Amino acid sequence: MTEGSAISATVTERIVAEFTRVAMRELSPGLHIVATPIGNLGDITLRALSVLAAADIIYCEDTRHSRTLISHFSLGSKLAAYHEHNAERERPRIVERLDAGERIALISDAGTPLISDPGYKLVRDVIAAGHAVYALPGACAAVAAMTVAGLPTDSFMFAGFLPAKSGQRQSRLKELIAVPATLVFYEAPTRIAEAIADMANVLGDRQCAITRELTKLHEEVMRGSLQELASALAGTTLRGEIAIVVAPPIAMAASDEDITSALAVALEAASTRDAVRLVAERLGAAKTRVYDLAMTLKREGPLQREDN
Ligand code: SAM
Secondary structure (H helix, E strand, C coil): CCCCCCCCHHHHHHHHHHHHHHHHCCCCCEEEEECECCCCHHHCCHHHHHHHHHCCEEEECCHHHHHHHHHHCCCCCCEEECCCCCHHHHHHHHHHHHHCCCEEEECCCCECCCCCCCCHHHHHHHHHCCCCEEEECCCCHHHHHHHHHCCCCCCEEEEEECCCCHHHHHHHHHHHCCCCCEEEEEECHHHHHHHHHHHHHHHCCCEEEEEECCCCCCCEEEEEEHHHHHHHHCCCCCCCCEEEEECCCHHHHCCHHHHHHHHHHHHHHCCHHHHHHHHHHHHCCCHHHHHHHHHHHHHHCCCCCCCC
16 A cells, blocks of 8 residues: 555455455345445445356446446446336346346446336346345435435435426425425436425425535535525526435424414414414424314413423
8 A cells, every 4th residue: 555545455455355255155046236336436335346247147227337337347247228118128038037047137327226216127027936136235325315414314205306397396295295204305407496496385494405416526415494595596507416305394393382373373364174284284294183283272272381
């Protein structure tokens, strides 16, 4: 190692020894789902390298794109395409190869296959045909985004890409209002401003992290409330690849008193039904809970706070 290098010769030797140990193992017949980096080639795992080197064939979305990765590590393995346009035709062929005892790897352009990428139906059919499916975990933009967002991770929902058209996007966001979890989205850079504006309007002013180009040279995280980020991005576009993390609904922490106060205001202007719907949506609370509190409010008046 040269002076100033971050790792010592001993560490390098250990890494090589571990790779050699991993690579010595006989690769089992079956389908190996292999995660690849989302930008930084250093994020490939030792197991990914050994499986890609040993596989009889590697299925990928785009052979030209994946050739870069394969060439970079001199894996020299055979690449074949499996993407949305040939999947119906290729699936039975892949199952036939597995019937013949082959060791097959599936990768996507980047990250973990099946996560907003092809592979689910293949895995389903391979399981139905009685073959083994092996996971080789690694990079995934959704998980990477959550680790740097600074938002709760105890419960999360990966919501993938939102529809490109605003009306459909807002409808989808309405379905997600009450989900009591952190939400993770993928988004195209050209649509980021409108998507964040729709989120601010529909989901309420929650905390959010826009992560861009994770693991790459221009890695960036923009943190703030949805309103703040919507204002900052208005009329602009970003470049690169983007994953968005949005905090759970405020109502996860909303007390009965918070809901009752909101109901008292809403009931002045709306019917019970509309007030319940509005407050439930706004605070992300279950409608039945809000309805019960509305009935109590009507029967007994506002909740009395206990002094202590
Ligand atoms: N299977 C991949 C995974 O495991 O993350 C995701 C594939 S999906 C077709 C591609 C989307 O993932 C991009 O449009 C972007 O939203 C997100 N993405 C991929 N790489 C990223 C990165 N380095 N930083 C932020 N988001 C990324």
